[in-house]
Amino acid sequence: DAMVIQNPRYQVTQFGKPVTLSCSQTLNHNVMYWYQQKSSQAPKLLFHYYDKDFNNEADTPDNFQSRRPNTSFCFLDIRSPGLGDAAMYLCATSTTGKEQFFGPGTRLTVL
Amino acid sequence: RKEVEQDPGPFNVPEGATVAFNCTYSNSASQSFFWYRQDCRKEPKLLMSVYSSGNEDGRFTAQLNRASQYISLLIRDSKLSDSATYLCVVNPWGKLIFGQGTTLQVKP
Numbered sequence A: 001d002a003m004v005i006q007n008p009r010y011q012v013t014q015f016g017k018p019v020t021l022s023c024s025q026t027l028n029h030n031v032m033y034w035y036q037q038k039s040s041q042a043p044k045l046l047f048h049y050y051d052k053d054f055n056n057e058a059d060t061p062d063n064f065q066s067r068r069p070n071t072s073f074c075f076l077d078i079r080s081p082g083l084g085d086a087a088m089y090l091c092a093t094s095t096t097g098k099e100q101f102f103g104p105g106t107r108l109t110v111l
Numbered sequence B: 001r002k003e004v005e006q007d008p009g010p011f012n013v014p015e016g017a018t019v020a021f022n023c024t025y026s027n028s029a030s031q032s033f034f035w036y037r038q039d040c041r042k043e044p045k046l047l048m049s050v051y052s053s054g055n056e057d058g059r060f061t062a063q064l065n066r067a068s069q070y071i072s073l074l075i076r077d078s079k080l081s082d083s084a085t086y087l088c089v090v091n092p093w094g095k096l097i098f099g100q101g102t103t104l105q106v107k108p
Helices: none
Strands: A004-007 A010-013 A019-025 A031-037 A044-050 A053-056 A064-067 A073-078 A087-094 A106-110 B004-006 B011-014 B019-025 B032-038 B044-050 B055-057 B060-065 B070-075 B084-091 B102-107
Touching: A004 A087, A010 A019, A019 A031, A019 A087, A019 A106, A031 A073, A044 A064, A073 A087, B004 B084, B011 B019, B019 B084, B019 B102, B032 B060, B032 B070, B044 B055, B044 B060, B070 B084
Parallel strands: A010 A106, B011 B102
Antiparallel strands: A004 A019, A019 A073, A031 A044, A031 A087, A044 A053, A064 A073, A087 A106, B004 B019, B019 B070, B032 B044, B032 B084, B055 B060, B060 B070, B084 B102
16 A cells, blocks of 8 residues: 555654654655644644755754655654654655645654 | 634534534635544544535535635534544645644543
8 A cells, every 4th residue: 555654653862862763655746744743733844845855944943854865765854852852753745735645653752 | 823723622522413613724825725633643644625615525524715714624423433633734835734623522
């Protein structure tokens, strides 16, 4: 089945220790998104790629970076995680302007 | 003002009840509209798109009022399994803007 896969599902890191979250998709969608979602809040868009074009949200901290080496994969790098970065990180894909399909998310804990 | 506003609830209803959620959006240039469902600690999943003429999918009916800039979701004959958070989503510039979500609890 075509799908969006995120690894790992749960990630524990230490304060300040870099972490990388991965997302892959078999839907062949041209757009990939990374969201941060904290408890009882709406998903917050961090950045997205239209094909290879990177689009950063204005309020996304510099601590968050992303890479998309090919159509199928996208990575979220958190260079120096703080306690406030503990959240669920959701990857989503779509074709331009259409509904998004989400992966199961990675729940990040920062100790 | 938030770009997409929803009453967070919770809405507590008995099984079999009809419940309606509303959502307002601020950008009149918004092109497409969706309702997503999110279960606790899970990812959002598309429930239905919302079309200008209104649309229905089984027990779920979505309506769009562009003049007043609001979207509604009606759930008939509520089931226990309908308990979730319902996210109103608007697409003004080719990316999705999520509302905070409305929590529904269906009780036996």
